[in-house]
Amino acid sequence: MNRRSFAQSVGSAVILSAIPGSSALTQDSAAPKTSKVMAIAAHPGDGMFTMGAVLAKQIERGGAGVLLSLSLGERGAPKDIPLQQYGAMQRTATENAVRLIGAEAIFLDYPDAEIPFNEESSLRVCDTIREQRPEAVVTHWSGSWHKDHQNCHLIVRDAIFYAGLETLAREHPAHAVSKIFYAENWEDAANFVPDTYISIDPVYEKWMQACDFYPMWRGQTGFFRYNDYYSSLSVMRGCLSGSRHAVALMSDINQRSQRLQSL
Numbered sequence: 001m002n003r004r005s006f007a008q009s010v011g012s013a014v015i016l017s018a019i020p021g022s023s024a025l026t027q028d029s030a031a032p033k034t035s036k037v038m039a040i041a042a043h044p045g046d047g048m049f050t051m052g053a054v055l056a057k058q059i060e061r062g063g064a065g066v067l068l069s070l071s072l073g074e075r076g077a078p079k080d081i082p083l084q085q086y087g088a089m090q091r092t093a094t095e096n097a098v099r100l101i102g103a104e105a106i107f108l109d110y111p112d113a114e115i116p117f118n119e120e121s122s123l124r125v126c127d128t129i130r131e132q133r134p135e136a137v138v139t140h141w142s143g144s145w146h147k148d149h150q151n152c153h154l155i156v157r158d159a160i161f162y163a164g165l166e167t168l169a170r171e172h173p174a175h176a177v178s179k180i181f182y183a184e185n186w187e188d189a190a191n192f193v194p195d196t197y198i199s200i201d202p203v204y205e206k207w208m209q210a211c212d213f214y215p216m217w218r219g220q221t222g223f224f225r226y227n228d229y230y231s232s233l234s235v236m237r238g239c240l241s242g243s244r245h246a247v248a249l250m251s252d253i254n255q256r257s258q259r260l261q262s263l
């Protein structure tokens with residue numbers, strides 16, 4: 001393999017135009033159906049900056065997208081804005097952002113920095129998954145320094161297990177999520193190894209506008225240059241996967257086996 005063919009295939013990574021529905025996995029299905037994707041984030045900014053482009057692309061391809069945020073991310077407030085007011089600003093920014101990309105937003109009310117990993121939080125997320133019935137979930141990778149992100153990863157793992165458990169009676173019937181992906185996040189970078197690339201060219205500008213609803217995107221609430229980081233990351237991922245802008249995801253290790261008729 002020469003350097004050009006390596007770049008075109010990104011090693012053994014998969015390059016997708018969107019996350020296909022589970023029907024795409026059956027050999028005698030017709031054209032792959034685009035699925036509903038649910039992004040589950042600890043804080044609204046993580047949801048839009050690291051998972052929003054995937055939702056936007058999914059919707060552009062005829063699928064659906066929903067963003068579940070476990071908190072309002074209110075502790076990212078600058079000194080001159082009270083936490084409650086900043087939480088409301090984060091909620092408004094998210095509602096505007098999801099409206100722009102055609103998705104839906106759901107918020108749980110855990111306090112930022114105190115999102116608990118326990119049966120109660122896992123079952124609440126399970127109930128939301130059962131209600132929304134997504135085919136794929138995108139969430140935080142476990143290799144994070146942030147305890148809320150780590151807990152979100154663990155909550156989602158258990159919530160997906162509970163959601164698919166037929167013998168667990170809840171308000172809504174069981175629902176099996178067929179694919180789990182982890183998003184590329186500057187705070188969750190330890191041992192993050194992407195294997196799935198999604199071109200986001202048709203939705204890039206819209207996603208940038210959606211992110212711009214958040215004051216933190218432009219560095220107004222802290223030191224980190226979110227806009228520079230995530231816009232240039234999408235260019236770098238595009239270089240590796242043959243498009244102008246792309247998002248790289250890491251698939252759950254349990255779904256990496258492939259069933260082929262031939263090579």
Ligand SMILES: [Zn+2]
Pocket residue numbers: 042043046146149
């Ligand atoms: Zn966060």
